[in-house]
Amino acid sequence: MRIVVLPGDGIGPEITAATVEVLEAASSAFGLGLELVHGVAGHASLARYGATVTQALLETARAADGLLLGPTATFEFKDESKGEINPSMFFRKNLDLHANIRPARTYPGLKSPVRDFDLVVVRENTEGFYADRNMERGNGEILVTADVAISLRRVTRHCCERIARSAFELAMRRSKHVSIVHKANVLKIGDGMFIDVCREVGRDYPDVKVDDFIVDAMMAHVVRSPERFDVIVTTNMYGDILSDLTSELSGSLGLGGSLNAGVEHAMAQAAHGSAPDIAGQNVANPFSLILSVGLLLGWFGQKRGLDAFTAAAAAIERVAADAIAAKEATRDVGGTLGTKETGRAFAVRLQAAAVERVAHA
Numbered sequence: 039m040r041i042v043v044l045p046g047d048g049i050g051p052e053i054t055a056a057t058v059e060v061l062e063a064a065s066s067a068f069g070l071g072l073e074l075v076h077g078v079a080g081h082a083s084l085a086r087y088g089a090t091v092t093q094a095l096l097e098t099a100r101a102a103d104g105l106l107l108g109p110t111a112t113f114e115f116k117d118e119s120k121g122e123i124n125p126s127m128f129f130r131k132n133l134d135l136h137a138n139i140r141p142a143r144t145y146p147g148l149k150s151p152v153r154d155f156d157l158v159v160v161r162e163n164t165e166g167f168y169a170d171r172n173m174e175r176g177n178g179e180i181l182v183t184a185d186v187a188i189s190l191r192r193v194t195r196h197c198c199e200r201i202a203r204s205a206f207e208l209a210m211r212r213s214k215h216v217s218i219v220h221k222a223n224v225l226k227i228g229d230g231m232f233i234d235v236c237r238e239v240g241r242d243y244p245d246v247k248v249d250d251f252i253v254d255a256m257m258a259h260v261v262r263s264p265e266r267f268d269v270i271v272t273t274n275m276y277g278d279i280l281s282d283l284t285s286e287l288s289g290s291l292g293l294g295g296s297l298n299a300g301v302e303h304a305m306a307q308a309a310h311g312s313a314p315d316i317a318g319q320n321v322a323n324p325f326s327l328i329l330s331v332g333l334l335l336g337w338f339g340q341k342r343g344l345d346a347f348t349a350a351a352a353a354i355e356r357v358a359a360d361a362i363a364a365k366e367a368t369r370d371v372g373g374t375l376g377t378k379e380t381g382r383a384f385a386v387r388l389q390a391a392a393v394e395r396v397a398h399a
Contacts, residue, residue, distance in 0.1 A: 039072055039338050039347070040102040041331075042095075044079040044125070048312030049322035049377075050108030056324035056381025057106065057331055060354070063385035064335065067392030068350040075102060079125040080110035080312075089121030091128045104334050105129060105305040108327065109312035124170060126298075129305055130163050131171045135298035136197060137204040138163040139333060140281035140309065142264075147363035148289040148372055155264035158212070159284060160205040161277025163298055165192040168274050193228040193273070198235035204299070205236075205271035206243045212268050216240065218250035219272035219280065232273055253280070260284055285309055290371050293358075295329030297337060304337045306330035320376035323368040328384060329358055353391045361387055 043058060045051040058074065065072035077095055084090045090110070099105055107125060115122035129135065143156040164171055169178035172192040180188045209216045218236045222229035233250055240248045251259060253276045260267065260280070264287060272280060285294030294309030308326040316322055332354030339347025366383040367373030375383060 039070065039104065039335075040075060041072060041334070042075045042077055042099050042102045042105045044077050044095075044105065044107050045082075046108030046125070046312060047080040047082075047111040048109060048314040048317045050080070050110065050312055052317070052320065052377045053308065053322050053324035053327045054106065054108040056377055056384075057327045059381045059385045060328050060388060061106075061331055063388045064350045064354065064392075067389045068346045068353070070335070070346055070350060079107065081114075084121055087121075090115055090123045091125045096128070096132055099129060099133060099303065102303075103338055104303060106327070106331055106334070107305055107307045109308050109310060111312050111314065113311075126307060127168075127170045130298055133300055133303045133305070134164065135300040135303065135305055136162065136164050136200055137297075137299045138277060138281070139204075139208070139297040139299060140277070140285065141295055141329075141333070142281070142284035142288045142293075144288055145293070145359050145362045147365075150287060150289050152261065152287050153263070153265050155267070155287070157260075157264060157267045157284060158208060158269050159277055159281040160201060160208060160269060160271045161281060162197055162201040162272070162274050164274075165194060165197050166274030167191045191225075191228060193231055195231065195235055198232050199239060202236040202239035202271060203242075205269050206239055206246055209246050209269040210243060214245050215247045215268035216249075217256075217267055217270045218248065219253050219256045219270055219276055220250060221253050221276070223252055229273070236271060256280065257283065260287065282309070290323065292323035292326050292368075292370055293329070293362075294326050295333050296326070297330060297333035299337055304334055306334040320378055321368060321370075322377045323370050324377055324381050324384075325358060325362075325367065325371070328354065328381070332358075349395060350392075353388060353395070357384060357387045357391055 045054040110125045112124045138161040140159040144150045144154045172178045178190040220229040285291045291310050296309045298305040332351045335347045336351030365373045
């Protein structure tokens with residue numbers, strides 16, 4: 039498996055370095071034969087090439103199987119004519135990474151404001167109200183006059199169908215329960231289509247329980263009783279908000295893994311931003327990015343039918359829980375280690391997990 043590694047901005051290089059150490063340990067311990075191709079995106083690319091991402095980088099990504107994208111300073115990138123392109127949007131759109139998979143769960147030893155839960159938000163990633171990716175050319179937001187702005191949302195049957203199928207396929211590997219989140223009481227046409235298509239797809243999976251919730255009510259439900267849910271499928275903006283909420287309910291947004299998956303490519307990406315205020319201090323939590331590359335390895339393993347990759351992905355998830363319980367983590371999640379030391383301790387635990395797997399085989 040070839041993975042393009044892009045450290046990004048702010049804390050990106052630090053948490054990426056820790057994640058790469060974990061990836062290299064996984065490759066060695068599970069015999070994955072990973073090939074890591076290092077590049078730049080964000081401010082480093084802007085300074086070097088005059089653009090935050092380049093066409094050459096896109097071609098490198100297309101020739102690879104996956105990407106590891108560290109957090110980038112997307113809010114600072116405002117003018118595409120000056121090369122200030124949102125790298126996350128760029129890859130999601132150009133590689134057609136239509137599904138954003140965002141697991142959230144509680145961890146033993148880490149205080150959470152809610153009861154124990156384990157769920158996944160499956161978010162459509164390529165259309166909706168996201169103005170920078172829902173048009174073939176141009177932008178989905180229009181400034182009609184200085185005082186009138188219009189934002190256009192695109193909802194297509196094709197995109198609804200494929201995100202629904204991603205959710206139901208995932209549910210078949212979990213607890214066989216899909217919850218559809220929408221606002222069809224107000225957005226009757228767009229969200230109405232989304233519900234209809236999800237239910238049509240659901241008929242192909244008769245063993246899966248299906249229910250649906252209005253998005254504002256859903257926010258209350260996941261706070262009150264998140265243990266009720268298994269796989270939640272929704273449109274782009276609702277999913278963006280809901281997945282941050284569920285990650286934070288797990289104990290920290292820094293524990294939110296995130297995979298952007300398409301048919302041929304996938305991108306591991308931390309659920310949080312570049313946090314420039316703590317950059318360079320060796321205090322940033324690398325778990326979100328580490329868990330994200332675990333999802334990337336699992337995606338590749340399922341796609342290719344390679345048990346070693348799915349085993350490595352499962353081991354990364356187990357090691358994360360064990361490391362948190364042992365306080366081998368950064369201070370924001372109750373640990374005592376720095377960023378670099380957290381990555382190193384995780385890599386050691388992962389190697390031990392691989393040895394234990396072989397011993398029990």
